[in-house]
Amino acid sequence: MTSLLRPPPKSSPELDANWLRELLVIQKNTNMRHVISLLIENEAGALSRVSGLFSARGYNIESLTVAPTEDTSLSRMTIVTSGSDDVVEQITKQLNKLVEVVKVVDLSESAHIERELMLVKVRATGKDREEMKRMAEIFRGRIIDVTDASYVIELTGTQAKLDSFVGAIDSGLILETVRSGICGIGRGDRVLKV
Amino acid sequence: MVITGAEIVIRCLQEEKVDYLFGYPGGAVLYIYDELFKQDKVRHVLVRHEQAAIHAADGYARSTEKVGVALVTSGPGATNAVTGIATAYCDSIPLVIISGQVPSAAIGQDAFQEVDTVGITRPCVKHNFLVRDVRDIAETIKKAFYLAKTGRPGPVLVDIPKDITAQKCEFAYPETVSMRSYNPVVKGHHGQIKKALQLLLEAKRPMVYAGGGVVLGDAADKLTALVRKLGFPCTNTLMGLGAYPATDRQFVGMLGMHGNYEANMGMHYCDVLLAVGARFDDRVIGNPAHFSSEPRKIIHIDIDPSSISKRVKVDVPIVGDVGEVLGELLALLDNTAEKPEPQSLGVWWKQIEEWRRRDCLKFNQGEEGLIKPQFVVQKLWEVTGGDAFVTSDVGQHQMWAAQYYKFDKPRRWVNSGGLGTMGFGLPAAMGVQLAHPGSPVACITGEGSIQMNIQELSTCKQFRLPIKVILLNNGFLGMVRQWQELFHGNRYSESYMDALPDFSRLAEAYGHVGIKVDKPGDVEGALREAFKQKNDLVFMDFQVDPTENVYPMVKGGQGLTDMILSAEDL
Numbered sequence: 001m002t003s004l005l006r007p008p009p010k011s012s013p014e015l016d017a018n019w020l021r022e023l024l025v026i027q028k029n030t031n032m033r034h035v036i037s038l039l040i041e042n043e044a045g046a047l048s049r050v051s052g053l054f055s056a057r058g059y060n061i062e063s064l065t066v067a068p069t070e071d072t073s074l075s076r077m078t079i080v081t082s083g084s085d086d087v088v089e090q091i092t093k094q095l096n097k098l099v100e101v102v103k104v105v106d107l108s109e110s111a112h113i114e115r116e117l118m119l120v121k122v123r124a125t126g127k128d129r130e131e132m133k134r135m136a137e138i139f140r141g142r143i144i145d146v147t148d149a150s151y152v153i154e155l156t157g158t159q160a161k162l163d164s165f166v167g168a169i170d171s172g173l174i175l176e177t178v179r180s181g182i183c184g185i186g187r188g189d190r191v192l193k194v
Numbered sequence: 195m196v197i198t199g200a201e202i203v204i205r206c207l208q209e210e211k212v213d214y215l216f217g218y219p220g221g222a223v224l225y226i227y228d229e230l231f232k233q234d235k236v237r238h239v240l241v242r243h244e245q246a247a248i249h250a251a252d253g254y255a256r257s258t259e260k261v262g263v264a265l266v267t268s269g270p271g272a273t274n275a276v277t278g279i280a281t282a283y284c285d286s287i288p289l290v291i292i293s294g295q296v297p298s299a300a301i302g303q304d305a306f307q308e309v310d311t312v313g314i315t316r317p318c319v320k321h322n323f324l325v326r327d328v329r330d331i332a333e334t335i336k337k338a339f340y341l342a343k344t345g346r347p348g349p350v351l352v353d354i355p356k357d358i359t360a361q362k363c364e365f366a367y368p369e370t371v372s373m374r375s376y377n378p379v380v381k382g383h384h385g386q387i388k389k390a391l392q393l394l395l396e397a398k399r400p401m402v403y404a405g406g407g408v409v410l411g412d413a414a415d416k417l418t419a420l421v422r423k424l425g426f427p428c429t430n431t432l433m434g435l436g437a438y439p440a441t442d443r444q445f446v447g448m449l450g451m452h453g454n455y456e457a458n459m460g461m462h463y464c465d466v467l468l469a470v471g472a473r474f475d476d477r478v479i480g481n482p483a484h485f486s487s488e489p490r491k492i493i494h495i496d497i498d499p500s501s502i503s504k505r506v507k508v509d510v511p512i513v514g515d516v517g518e519v520l521g522e523l524l525a526l527l528d529n530t531a532e533k534p535e536p537q538s539l540g541v542w543w544k545q546i547e548e549w550r551r552r553d554c555l556k557f558n559q560g561e562e563g564l565i566k567p568q569f570v571v572q573k574l575w576e577v578t579g580g581d582a583f584v585t586s587d588v589g590q591h592q593m594w595a596a597q598y599y600k601f602d603k604p605r606r607w608v609n610s611g612g613l614g615t616m617g618f619g620l621p622a623a624m625g626v627q628l629a630h631p632g633s634p635v636a637c638i639t640g641e642g643s644i645q646m647n648i649q650e651l652s653t654c655k656q657f658r659l660p661i662k663v664i665l666l667n668n669g670f671l672g673m674v675r676q677w678q679e680l681f682h683g684n685r686y687s688e689s690y691m692d693a694l695p696d697f698s699r700l701a702e703a704y705g706h707v708g709i710k711v712d713k714p715g716d717v718e719g720a721l722r723e724a725f726k727q728k729n730d731l732v733f734m735d736f737q738v739d740p741t742e743n744v745y746p747m748v749k750g751g752q753g754l755t756d757m758i759l760s761a762e763d764l
């Protein structure tokens with residue numbers, strides 16, 4: 001499985017979509033990556049109920065993002081996890097069992113979109129300065145902070161796209177990176193709402 | 195009229211018709227105790243340790259259909275309660291626990307007797323609340339009771355900072371409460387129920403496996419009616435004892451690690467299994483891979499979807515209240531002319547009877563020599579006419595109680611099944627006795643377990659609880675010793691307690707009646723004498739055979755059919 005999860009070729013970040021689609025047809029019952037989206041009452045302690053559930057039952061969390069929705073009484077969480085079908089079934093059941101959880105969907109069961117935000121601070125001096133600008137453009141990133149010696153590049157995309165950007169630039173030039181974890185939403189008519 | 199938060203708490207409990215509140219006072223709950231003092235509807239039972247308050251509320255809840263209620267203070271009051279809360283959580287017992295918290299402004303300041311109670315209890319409650327505004331108290335307590343008793347029941351904790359109990363506001367107890375995020379399923383899916391019935395009617399080697407959910411869902415009558423109508427064998431889990439009458443011919447006994455031979459064999463070799471309010475626990479089916487190696491169709495009725503297909507794949511899942519679903523199954527069965535095929539059912543019963551003839555629970559009680567612990571439980575059953583409430587602690591005595599006391603009614607057997615909490619029995623018996631004054635209540639215990647909450651003998655004296663404590667004293671932490679004998683080369687590491695007290699005299703020191711029994715011939719007489727004493731707690735210290743082991747036994751991680759039936763099998 002790990003080999004199948006490697007990022008797509010560096011030179012073609014636009015291949016993301018195809019690569020992800022391939023990933024989805026990989027046989028079931030292996031440690032598949034799942035994107036679970038849920039609505040939860042926006043109350044103190046709600047996040048720790050969810051994170052506590054994952055640690056108590058030994059489930060993986062690859063990333064977890066949470067923020068209030070347009071209805072401020074609700075928060076929406078996107079959790080990236082992995083496990084066999086049985087484990088993921090238990091994860092969604094256990095999440096549903098939490099009293100404050102209003103709705104749970106496994107986005108990866110059908111067509112959906114994932115996006116993650118990354119901020120990368122890179123050394124930008126000499127010939128690297130131009131190279132960094134070029135790489136940011138190729139990956140459709142934006143330079144949002146400039147000093148004599150550094151850039152901060154903002155990049156949005158799938159996890160794989162962000163991975164490939166990090167892979168594509170000289171690792172010696174990376175000063176720091178910060179990633180948001182992914183946000184996910186279903187395509188088309190699929191709506192997660194109360 | 196505005197009243198204080200403390201008064202609101204007590205008014206809420208009155209509205210919920212709480213008759214007993216088990217608790218222990220302390221700084222953070224002083225205002226609440228002050229209000230308790232001013233009324234006499236809610237009676238407070240002062241325990242000697244907060245763990246016992248929760249167990250007593252738990253025993254009260256298990257032996258009735260009501261919610262048990264406890265009140266503890268902040269910090270150590272709350273942490274002492276945690277074992278009790280986890281015990282109730284593991285067995286899905288409806289409790290409401292009110293805990294005091296340091297004043298709002300002091301939260302997070304490492305104040306005296308401050309702990310993050312909501313954080314500490316989060317993994318072992320169905321839900322918990324921290325009340326931040328006096329105006330929220332009534333609704334929160336209403337929600338707590340609603341959550342505790344609906345769906346899959348469980349303990350709910352309400353943490354209230356001291357200042358909130360002193361502030362004032364208008365009081366109105368909400369009549370109903372609804373939560374958009376909490377809508378437990380009640381009715382089962384009709385199509386699935388029909389499918390289940392079809393499978394049952396076509397079964398050649400059926401088995402009904404009922405757990406604590408049947409007791410909690412008050413569905414024992416319906417289960418019994420269904421099993422009798424179908425003519426199927428029925429087994430109960432440790433938590434389900436009493437869900438089907440144990441003296442009935444169709445009952446094959448408890449199953450699992452220390453289950454009956456016929457129950458475990460039947461469970462393994464059946465072709466259609468009806469699981470009701472049970473969860474295929476590791477102590478019940480042993481190794482899930484071994485269990486799944488025999489093909490069978492499984493129907494699983496449970497109110498909690500996460501219990502279904504958790505450890506064992508299920509063919510017909512039915513999420514719903516077991517009483518509702520069993521009622522619908524019965525109605526469908528009444529309206530069909532189809533019956534289970536008698537011939538194959540007859541062959542299956544012949545097989546079961548053959549297994550039953552192994553008489554896996556036989557033991558030899560000589561007229562002289564040491565008392566066999568099984569003999570004491572058997573005599574207890576005879577002396578009480580099988581109609582006592584029996585609580586137990588955890589260990590060998592618990593298994594013997596489960597094996598040899600034949601429970602014909604639900605809610606008579608009160609034990610810590612999921613968490614396995616030593617020290618549960620005596621405080622639980624207090625709650626049972628308060629809920630059923632005048633009924634015989636026995637606490638079967640061991641000399642290890644009883645010492646974990648022996649201070650409650652004092653509570654029993656204060657509240658005149660005539661519990662009969664049946665101590666099976668073998669001088670060893672018996673279950674530990676048994677495992678050490680079987681799996682650790684007889685190295686009895688720290689499982690022997692030297693310097694045990696003279697329990698009968700200790701009971702007398704607490705103001706109770708103490709009896710020591712060391713001859714088999716005296717067992718029955720002592721029990722009869724004890725149960726005649728309607729007003730006194732009688733503590734019976736039975737000196738039993740220290741070498742006795744619990745059989746049958748399925749070793750941990752092995753299949754249900756790999757049973758050690760007696761010492762000769764070793």
